[in-house]
Amino acid sequence: MRWILRPLALAATALLAGEAAAETVAAIKSRGLEATVELDDALEAHPGLFANLAAEGKRRIGTVRKEAERARRETPDFFRDGRK
Numbered sequence: 568m569r570w571i572l573r574p575l576a577l578a579a580t581a582l583l584a585g586e587a588a589a590e591t592v593a594a595i596k597s598r599g600l601e602a603t604v605e606l607d608d609a610l611e612a613h614p615g616l617f618a619n620l621a622a623e624g625k626r627r628i629g630t631v632r633k634e635a636e637r638a639r640r641e642t643p644d645f646f647r648d649g650r651k
Contacts, residue, residue, distance in 0.1 A: 592621040593628045599646055600635035602628050 589605040604624030610617040639646050 593625045595628055595632055597632065597635070599639035600632055602631060604628055 588608045590608050591603055591605050593604040595602050
């Protein structure tokens with residue numbers, strides 16, 4: 568499920584000219600999902616953009632969590648052997 572959140576990270580990174588440290592704004596680890604949303608600290612210079620991306624990431628991670636829980640209930644064989 569990390570690939571779903573990757574566009575947020577790419578959009579945030581594309582705005583930066585140099586490298587900056589990343590701040591984790593949302594993270595979840597459950598039996599069916601491991602996901603994080605990280606935004607570069609340089610985006611804090613643009614408070615509206617940083618807040619918007621953080622909120623969108625948190626909403627998306629909640630949606631993905633629900634989808635992963637549903638998939639785990641409906642297809643438990645897929646999640647055997649430590650697969651997430």
